[in-house]
Amino acid sequence: MxxxxxxxxxxxxxxxxxxxxxxxxxxxxxxxxxxxxxxxxxxxxxxxxxxxxxxxxxxxxxxxxxxxxxxxVDLGPESVRDIYLARAYLESEVLRRLARTGDVPEAAVQANRDIAALQSGAPLDVIEPDMRFHTSLIDAVGNERISRMYRSLVGEVRLCMVRVQSLQLLDTALIQAEHQRILELIEAGQGEAAAALLDEHLGRARERLVAAMGGTPGPEAEQPSGLLPQ
Amino acid sequence: MxxxxxxxxxxxxxxxxxxxxxxxxxxxxxxxxxxxxxxxxxxxxxxxxxxxxxxxxxxxxxxxxxxxxxxxVDLGPESVRDIYLARAYLESEVLRRLARTGDVPEAAVQANRDIAALQSGAPLDVIEPDMRFHTSLIDAVGNERISRMYRSLVGEVRLCMVRVQSLQLLDTALIQAEHQRILELIEAGQGEAAAALLDEHLGRARERLVAAMGGTPGPEAEQPSGLLPQ
DNA sequence: GCCCTATGATTGTCTAACAAGTACACATGA
DNA sequence: TCATGTGTACTTGTTAGACAATCATAGGGC
The missing domain is CATH 1.10.10.10 (Winged helix-like DNA-binding domain superfamily/Winged helix DNA-binding domain)
Known part of the structure; x- marks a missing residue:
């Protein structure tokens, strides 16, 4: 094509x-x-x-x-929190629903594969497949309006990421591992666990962005706890 | 004013x-x-x-x-389902969150009071306070983006309602009673029960609209079950 | 130093016009 | 008959230039 x-x-x-x-x-x-x-x-x-x-x-x-x-737009720390909480709002519920049927959307698997294939390129490069991972989960529920609403957030999310691109806030390997684990939890039908991990995943990104923008970060900015195996 | x-x-x-x-x-x-x-x-x-x-x-x-x-726009039955499921998506999670703190937003109470005050006026009259009830719940979480997303649905919801205004699909007293019960459940901290009742509330409206538009309604179109007291 | 005015920059809206596309009816051909 | 092409009317896309209203900033008066 x-x-x-x-x-x-x-x-x-x-x-x-x-x-x-x-x-x-x-x-x-x-x-x-x-x-x-x-x-x-x-x-x-x-x-x-x-x-x-x-x-x-x-x-x-x-x-x-x-x-x-x-x-x-000049997004301040409050806006970043607002945006990420809205994201988590939509996404966590999506994970619960997907876990009910255990369907793992192929597009999400592929997106995460693309993240894994990145070899320490520019930090900006992870944004696109990362976004694609999350949007493909949203799209998997098959609700046109929900997809539309999510897309209205995506623009602002990318804006956040651009702002702190050079700060290396995100470890690609960790992102990829957490995505992987989320997909596994969906397949295993453990919706609540998937939602909890997602909350940690987004919460960490959120609070680090906040910190990078000069706000006072919450405790979620810390390193991952024991939710991932080993 | x-x-x-x-x-x-x-x-x-x-x-x-x-x-x-x-x-x-x-x-x-x-x-x-x-x-x-x-x-x-x-x-x-x-x-x-x-x-x-x-x-x-x-x-x-x-x-x-x-x-x-x-x-x-000419909304078909599939669009109606899409819209109402997206609504339920946002609203049910909102109820769970509000129940955690037990705060009942005053604006929602007032909106439901306005519904109760309606005396068999035009069927169209219930739409405005009904909408206001639901939007005030959404606004109560204090997330600007979530409120914005919800508002993008409201226009389409009203469109649905206009389309079937003369069909008297909604019993004002029942709407008001269910709203009341939802508020009580929030205050009591029973988020799951509130979300379940909301699902029934929206599901019934949804499937009746679908039926009125010539689609084949699901079982949710029936009369309310025993979720309301007596 | 502070307030007020004047100037310039920018946006909101209008008129008029032409280009380009769509839709429908109609005629033509196989 | 049916499919294809053509043409015309209607509608939208885009442009140009203009004027009014508003905002921002700098300068003058106190």
């Missing part, structure tokens, strides 16, 4: 590129984006640029008030 | 009125809304009308593809 053709609108194309640049860290937190700037950068009309910006605002990637210039 | 001043943009004003008309059933399912129509109706420029329409599309109230006229 050599890249399917994409006949998207100009608005979507511009929004997509801006998104990429934000995720790549090229547009840092708090950076301003005027409509005219975007318009001239991409050589489009201002209304088109405006529509693109509004799209990203709706996604939570940009922030703007009436008559004010849009800025890349 | 005599109607607070609203200095919103024209786009928002138009979108808001369209929303009201959709919720009031004035714009029925499948009805088309061209940009020029909207523009001339409200005497605004077409780009403004376009933006309003796109806002409603993002909310899930309108449906449209590229170069195609926007239409009021």
């Amino acid at each position: 050599a890249g399917r053709i994409a006949a998207v609108s100009i608005v979507e194309a511009v929004a997509s590129d801006l998104r990429t640049r934000i995720f790549a860290g090229e547009l840092g937190s708090g950076e301003s984006l005027t409509e005219s700037e975007v318009a001239s950068t991409y050589d489009v009309a201002r209304p088109t640029a405006k529509a693109s910006i509004e799209k990203l605002v709706a996604e939570g990637l940009l922030d703007r008030g009436t008559h004010k210039t849009a800025r890349v | 005599a109607g607070r001043i609203a200095a919103v943009s024209i786009v928002e004003a138009v979108a808001s009125d369209l929303r009201t008309r959709i919720f009031a059933g004035e714009l029925g399912s499948g009805e088309s809304l061209t940009e020029s129509e909207v523009a001339s109706t409200y005497d605004v420029a077409r780009p403004t009308a376009k933006a309003s329409i796109e806002k409603l599309v993002a909310e899930g109230l309108l449906d449209r593809g590229t170069h195609k006229t926007a239409r009021v």
Whole structure:
């Protein structure tokens, strides 16, 4: 499959590129984006640029008030907690449901395999397969709205990760091992245990992000306890 | 409080009125809304009308593809199930959390009082306080993103209800009694029982809506079992 | 030093227009 | 008859340029 053709609108194309640049860290937190700037950068009309910006605002990637210039959102520690708790909210319940049938979604297995295949590349590289692991679990319940809601969080989550990309907060091997264990617990029908491990998994990431942003981390930031075998 | 001043943009004003008309059933399912129509109706420029329409599309109230006229969404039985299961997903977990602390949000109590105060008015009248009851429970957990996600469902839920407004699927007294019982269970710290009752509450509404839309209802459509006292 | 005004930058909205796409009816061909 | 092509009307996508309203900042007056 050599890249399917994409006949998207100009608005979507511009929004997509801006998104990429934000995720790549090229547009840092708090950076301003005027409509005219975007318009001239991409050589489009201002209304088109405006529509693109509004799209990203709706996604939570940009922030703007009436008559004010849009800025890349600057997530504080409280927002990080808010985002991660909302994630855990959705995901833990998903794990319980999946454990009831014991189905392990193939896409999640593959995503975790991709994480394992990473050889100490750039720390940024783990983000994509990590995200894919979590989204594929969500998608496995087959509820369109739940998937949609989760995706509205994913943009902000990535933003968090970009912000602290260079800080090496996450140990790839640990991430991979915990994912693996979660999948095993699902297969074994142990939903509560899977949810508990997920809470630890997300809680640790959350509190380390908080600490890295200058907030005071909770106890979840510590190293993993005995939930993983040996 | 005599109607607070609203200095919103024209786009928002138009979108808001369209929303009201959709919720009031004035714009029925499948009805088309061209940009020029909207523009001339409200005497605004077409780009403004376009933006309003796109806002409603993002909310899930309108449906449209590229170069195609926007239409009021026509929710089928599968969508109704999807929406209600997503609701239950969020709400049941909320009840468990609220039960842990035993806090009963005052806004929910008030909303249910408003339902009780309804005297056999139009069947449509119960929708607003009913929604308010559920949203106030969600808001009580204090997570901005979860509240936002829930609100993205509310629009579609109301759409369902409008569609079957005249069918009298819901007995106001029963709704009110179940709400009351849910609040009691939260206060008593019985989160699981509250979640179970909520599931029954939503499941019944869901399957009756499905039946009313021509789908084949599940067993949840039946009268309430013994979960309520006497 | 502080408050107020003036200027510039930016956004909100409009008009007008053209390009491009969709949908439907119609005619043409096998 | 059915499938295919064509054409026209309608609708949306995008642009250009303009003006008003608002925000931010710098400068002057006290």
